Amino acid sequence: MEKPTMVGYILDQGRALRQSFAQRACFVNPMVELFQQHDIRKIYFLGSGTSYHASLSFKNWFEQFIPVEADVVIPTVFTHYTQINNNQIYKPEQILVVGISQSGTSVSTVEAMRKAKSEGYLTVALTEALSSLITREVDVVVPLTCGKEEIPIETRGYIITLLTGYLWAVEIAGALGRLNSIQLQQKLDDAQTMLAHFDELTAEVQLWIDRNQPELLNMERGHIAAYGTHYPTALEGVLKMYETFHKPLSAYELEELIHGPQMAFDAKTYLYFIASNEFERSRIPLFLDWIKENEVTEHVFVFYHDQQTTSPKDLHFHSPIAQDLSPLAFVVPFQLMAARNCEAIGYDTSVYPPKRRAFAHKKMEE
Numbered sequence: 001m002e003k004p005t006m007v008g009y010i011l012d013q014g015r016a017l018r019q020s021f022a023q024r025a026c027f028v029n030p031m032v033e034l035f036q037q038h039d040i041r042k043i044y045f046l047g048s049g050t051s052y053h054a055s056l057s058f059k060n061w062f063e064q065f066i067p068v069e070a071d072v073v074i075p076t077v078f079t080h081y082t083q084i085n086n087n088q089i090y091k092p093e094q095i096l097v098v099g100i101s102q103s104g105t106s107v108s109t110v111e112a113m114r115k116a117k118s119e120g121y122l123t124v125a126l127t128e129a130l131s132s133l134i135t136r137e138v139d140v141v142v143p144l145t146c147g148k149e150e151i152p153i154e155t156r157g158y159i160i161t162l163l164t165g166y167l168w169a170v171e172i173a174g175a176l177g178r179l180n181s182i183q184l185q186q187k188l189d190d191a192q193t194m195l196a197h198f199d200e201l202t203a204e205v206q207l208w209i210d211r212n213q214p215e216l217l218n219m220e221r222g223h224i225a226a227y228g229t230h231y232p233t234a235l236e237g238v239l240k241m242y243e244t245f246h247k248p249l250s251a252y253e254l255e256e257l258i259h260g261p262q263m264a265f266d267a268k269t270y271l272y273f274i275a276s277n278e279f280e281r282s283r284i285p286l287f288l289d290w291i292k293e294n295e296v297t298e299h300v301f302v303f304y305h306d307q308q309t310t311s312p313k314d315l316h317f318h319s320p321i322a323q324d325l326s327p328l329a330f331v332v333p334f335q336l337m338a339a340r341n342c343e344a345i346g347y348d349t350s351v352y353p354p355k356r357r358a359f360a361h362k363k364m365e366e
């Protein structure tokens with residue numbers, strides 16, 4: 001990439017995913033060893049922004065594949081309010097605290113890890129910056145193999161963090177005998193197939209944007225509705241769109257849309273539905289019918305994995321998507337829409353807003 005840009009990082013995600021998958025031993029082995037050496041029963045995943053959203057997916061995968069209880073906590077909350085092991089059912093060495101910070105410099109995550117280690121719990125940092133502040137506060141540092149993103153917006157890092165969490169979960173499950181070797185190999189093969197086609201998947205998203213960009217650019221406010229393992233995708237979609245395109249959106253668990261928010265919808269409301277193949281998938285047509293019958297808004301966009309769509313406003317992924325890894329796919333429309341919208345209005349996402357001092361991150365020398 002000649003000049004680092006948000007679009008450039010998004011278009012590079014396929015390559016980065018395939019490279020990370022190929023070199024997965026460097027980030028999988030340290031976690032597998034921890035689980036082999038310790039009887040870990042409880043995990044806290046901590047992170048802010050993008051790293052918080054990735055943590056929510058980690059919880060889903062860990063609880064799906066490994067006999068552990070997983071919690072995701074915002075780092076400041078963890079430092080000041082969380083009562084770790086409140087009911088004393090675990091021994092301290094059965095509790096693992098994982099801090100995720102791509103930059104390694106998020107002040108609140110660094111402080112939370114300091115608390116966890118000082119109170120005697122096992123600690124891991126997942127970070128791209130192997131000499132950053134967070135690395136000083138933990139027992140084990142695991143590399144996040146996304147490469148440095150030289151702009152304020154994290155996209156490639158999010159996708160690689162997700163892949164890392166998934167591979168941790170299935171490889172630990174394999175090592176603990178929760179997945180047999182055939183099952184594990186199947187998971188890895190499915191992942192590899194999806195990653196081999198990731199550039200095509202991104203191209204499908206680009207075509208959807210090309211079809212709809214004038215309308216997408218006119219959004220003044222919107223909501224992303226999702227369910228199951230995609231509620232974190234909706235949160236990340238909101239963050240990507242808001243920190244770049246600067247128009248307010250919110251994320252709702254699908255059913256929660258009708259518990260109040262819908263009363264505020266009008267013809268200007270934009271609705272994006274993530275119709276992932278999970279339990280609630282059958283509810284999507286019901287919501288779409290309701291929007292039509294009540295003439296709520298025309299600005300409705302649906303992302304499908306399973307349906308041959310007819311509306312040009314919808315996106316149907318044809319590329320192979322491993323069911324477990326669908327969060328890697330469904331976030332791309334929001335990443336690329338945010339980046340392309342900004343390109344179209346001439347907003348430069350590669351630099352921080354002018355005259356804005358940020359204090360969420362702290363450099364080594366500060």
Ligand SMILES: O=P(O)(O)OC[C@H]1O[C@](O)(CO)[C@@H](O)[C@@H]1O
Pocket residue numbers: 048049050051100101102103104105106109152153154358360361
């Ligand atoms: O993963 P990191 O580097 O701790 O960053 C967390 C969050 O902080 C930000 O850099 C903003 O301060 C976000 O872009 C990011 O999601």
